[in-house]
Amino acid sequence: MAWNEPGNQNGKDPWGNNNRGGNQGPPDLDQAIKQVLDKLNGMFGGGGNKDNGGSSSQGSGGVFGIVAILLILFLAWKSVYTIDEQQRGVVLQLGKYSRTLEPGLRIVIPLIEKVIPVNVTNVRNAELKEEMLTQDENVVEIDLNVQYTVRDPVSFALRVEEPERSLQHAAESALRHEVGSTDLNPIMTDGRAVLAENTRLRLQDYMDRYETGINVSVVNIKEARAPAAVQAAFDDVQKANLDKERFINEAEAYANTVIPEARGKAQRMLEEANAYKDQVIAKAQGEAERFEKLLVEYDKAPKVTRERLYLDAISEVYANSSKVLVDVEGGNNMMYIPLDKIVSAQPSTQTRNESEDYDISDLTDRVINEIRNRNSRSSSREVR
Amino acid sequence: MSKSIISLVALLVVIALLASSLYVVDERQVAIKLQFGEIVESDIGPGIHFKMPFVQNVRKFDQRILTLDSRPERFLTVGKKFVIVDSFIKWRIEDVKAYYKATAGNRWQATTLLSNSTNKGLRDEFAARSLTEVVSGERDELMREITEKLNVITLRDFGVRVLDVRVKGIDLPEDLSKNVYRRMSTEREREARETRSQGKEIAEGIKADADRERTVIEANAYRDSEKIRGEGDAIAASTYASAFNKNPEFYSFTRSLQAYKDSFNGKEDVLLLKPDSDFFRYMKEATQN
Numbered sequence: 081m082a083w084n085e086p087g088n089q090n091g092k093d094p095w096g097n098n099n100r101g102g103n104q105g106p107p108d109l110d111q112a113i114k115q116v117l118d119k120l121n122g123m124f125g126g127g128g129n130k131d132n133g134g135s136s137s138q139g140s141g142g143v144f145g146i147v148a149i150l151l152i153l154f155l156a157w158k159s160v161y162t163i164d165e166q167q168r169g170v171v172l173q174l175g176k177y178s179r180t181l182e183p184g185l186r187i188v189i190p191l192i193e194k195v196i197p198v199n200v201t202n203v204r205n206a207e208l209k210e211e212m213l214t215q216d217e218n219v220v221e222i223d224l225n226v227q228y229t230v231r232d233p234v235s236f237a238l239r240v241e242e243p244e245r246s247l248q249h250a251a252e253s254a255l256r257h258e259v260g261s262t263d264l265n266p267i268m269t270d271g272r273a274v275l276a277e278n279t280r281l282r283l284q285d286y287m288d289r290y291e292t293g294i295n296v297s298v299v300n301i302k303e304a305r306a307p308a309a310v311q312a313a314f315d316d317v318q319k320a321n322l323d324k325e326r327f328i329n330e331a332e333a334y335a336n337t338v339i340p341e342a343r344g345k346a347q348r349m350l351e352e353a354n355a356y357k358d359q360v361i362a363k364a365q366g367e368a369e370r371f372e373k374l375l376v377e378y379d380k381a382p383k384v385t386r387e388r389l390y391l392d393a394i395s396e397v398y399a400n401s402s403k404v405l406v407d408v409e410g411g412n413n414m415m416y417i418p419l420d421k422i423v424s425a426q427p428s429t430q431t432r433n434e435s436e437d438y439d440i441s442d443l444t445d446r447v448i449n450e451i452r453n454r455n456s457r458s459s460s461r462e463v464r
Numbered sequence: 465m466s467k468s469i470i471s472l473v474a475l476l477v478v479i480a481l482l483a484s485s486l487y488v489v490d491e492r493q494v495a496i497k498l499q500f501g502e503i504v505e506s507d508i509g510p511g512i513h514f515k516m517p518f519v520q521n522v523r524k525f526d527q528r529i530l531t532l533d534s535r536p537e538r539f540l541t542v543g544k545k546f547v548i549v550d551s552f553i554k555w556r557i558e559d560v561k562a563y564y565k566a567t568a569g570n571r572w573q574a575t576t577l578l579s580n581s582t583n584k585g586l587r588d589e590f591a592a593r594s595l596t597e598v599v600s601g602e603r604d605e606l607m608r609e610i611t612e613k614l615n616v617i618t619l620r621d622f623g624v625r626v627l628d629v630r631v632k633g634i635d636l637p638e639d640l641s642k643n644v645y646r647r648m649s650t651e652r653e654r655e656a657r658e659t660r661s662q663g664k665e666i667a668e669g670i671k672a673d674a675d676r677e678r679t680v681i682e683a684n685a686y687r688d689s690e691k692i693r694g695e696g697d698a699i700a701a702s703t704y705a706s707a708f709n710k711n712p713e714f715y716s717f718t719r720s721l722q723a724y725k726d727s728f729n730g731k732e733d734v735l736l737l738k739p740d741s742d743f744f745r746y747m748k749e750a751t752q753n
Contacts, residue, residue, distance in 0.1 A: 320657070
């Protein structure tokens with residue numbers, strides 16, 4: 081016998097208990113949920129009602145709908161990525177590299193794909209200022225500047241840890257290597273360009289070997305100078321060069337004064353000699369002609385001319401001098417003649433009555449000779 | 465039982481299981497799978513992978529080229545010269561298993577091991593070379609040798625490949641560098657002194673030449689002027705002679721008269737005369753005897 085026979089209105093269970101209260105199942109979680117969901121439904125109005133069918137389980141569909149829509153919006157937002165013109169996007173799909181994105185608005189699979197942006201056009205700068213050893217065991221202070229760009233964004237982002245720090249280290253190493261292979265002098269003077277180029281090549285080699293994806297565009301040595309401790313000595317070398325030039329210039333200036341002066345003096349000497357020569361010849365010619373003219377007259381009347389000349393001359397002599405006429409016959413008579421009284425009584429005169437030309441020219445000669453003697457005395461002092 | 469609860473719970477459980485059985489290895493990493501601490505799979509590359517949840521776990525390591533930048537160290541070179549070397553090492557994990565075994569994945573541990581090995585290698589190589597060799601061109605050689613020798617050890621002992629050992633700087637310790645500075649200074653001083661002396665020498669040469677030339681010019685001028693004067697004197701003398709030779713006695717007479725006049729021309733000249741010269745002829749009497 082079944083425990084619930086048809087027609088039996090009192091539902092009996094096998095144990096004979098009566099179930100009252102109609103359609104009761106276990107105390108109603110189902111019911112409770114439905115009530116909550118209905119309430120929620122009521123709150124959100126019609127939006128969630130799209131997916132509502134008749135059954136209670138579909139009451140929760142409304143919330144899921146909202147969540148779904150939010151999720152979809154969120155995912156949509158996450159799947160669109162803007163790549164700047166300066167950048168490229170390195171895409172990792174579930175950790176694995178999948179592709180590189182070009183600039184623009186790009187689509188990625190959200191959550192699964194991750195984008196690492198890398199700036200590839202920006203020219204980056206690294207600076208370096210160090211003292212280092214040269215090949216000939218000297219020390220030089222170098223101020224260096226490196227310009228670089230990212231050539232391969234994948235390598236830059238994925239292959240090396242801290243690629244820019246790697247570049248800094250590598251630049252130091254490259255520079256020191258190159259400086260260590262060069263002597264001090266070329267570095268400080270004309271070897272700088274070569275040094276910079278060698279450093280660039282070496283640095284680029286390192287960058288490639290370390291898979292950094294970096295392209296070194298320019299290596300520039302801004303300064304290469306002696307370390308501060310010895311700068312003074314180096315500066316002095318410059319000064320010494322200037323001094324050397326100065327000494328030479330001074331000497332040349334001296335030469336440029338002395339030689340023209342000497343030439344001038346020489347010229348003067350010759351001029352004076354010529355003048356003397358002309359003068360002496362003229363004087364001789366003058367005197368000779370004077371004598372010859374006199375001779376002509378003398379030859380015409382020799383005795384008279386002779387007597388005249390003689391008397392003129394002697395009378396002048398006696399007239400100008402002090403005389404004592406002693407008219408005594410020989411013998412040993414002592415005479416007292418106060419000569420000094422006679423001399424001092426008269427003012428001493430040196431009268432030259434004759435003002436003939438050749439005496440004035442004689443005077444001129446003597447003046448010129450005196451001047452010349454003085455000059456040659458002073459020049460003979462100069463000439464060693 | 466209500467289906468939705470079950471399904472919710474079931475969903476959560478599934479999610480949990482998934483979470484602990486799926487893992488992602490990044491492009492920059494390499495992973496190993498451990499089961500109860502023992503390595504069961506190694507060298508796991510990038511992408512998404514599966515493991516047994518809870519029982520197995522995964523350790524990930526940086527697969528990129530890494531840099532070890534150690535502190536500057538002192539090394540001795542041939543000739544007892546010390547140098548202070550600042551180096552860096554480029555390395556990467558090559559054998560993950562060995563790496564994990566040696567370092568338990570602790571990077572700090574790894575760098576200590578690595579730097580010890582490297583320093584030993586550097587020390588040996590530097591001790592065999594002179595300062596010049598170390599500083600200059602043979603560095604490439606030196607570094608390559610060091611790298612190769614290092615790799616033998618590092619690969620074997622802790623699964624690390626050393627790509628490059630590079631010297632960032634070789635510097636002299638303070639006392640040596642003072643010597644270098646002093647030497648540089650004295651070299652420059654010597655150069656400066658030499659230059660100045662050279663300048664003075666050349667200057668003296670120029671001056672001496674100028675003086676010599678002046679002397680020569682003046683001497684020549686003197687010679688020439690004397691010659692000219694001589695010519696003048698000669699011509700004058702011959703002029704005189706040719707004139708006076710016409711009557712030498714008369715010349716002698718007139719010239720003597722002139723001489724008397726010039727000699728006795730002042731009152732301080734005293735003549736003591738006897739009146740028996742021809743001049744006094746007419747003093748005694750009016751007629752000539």
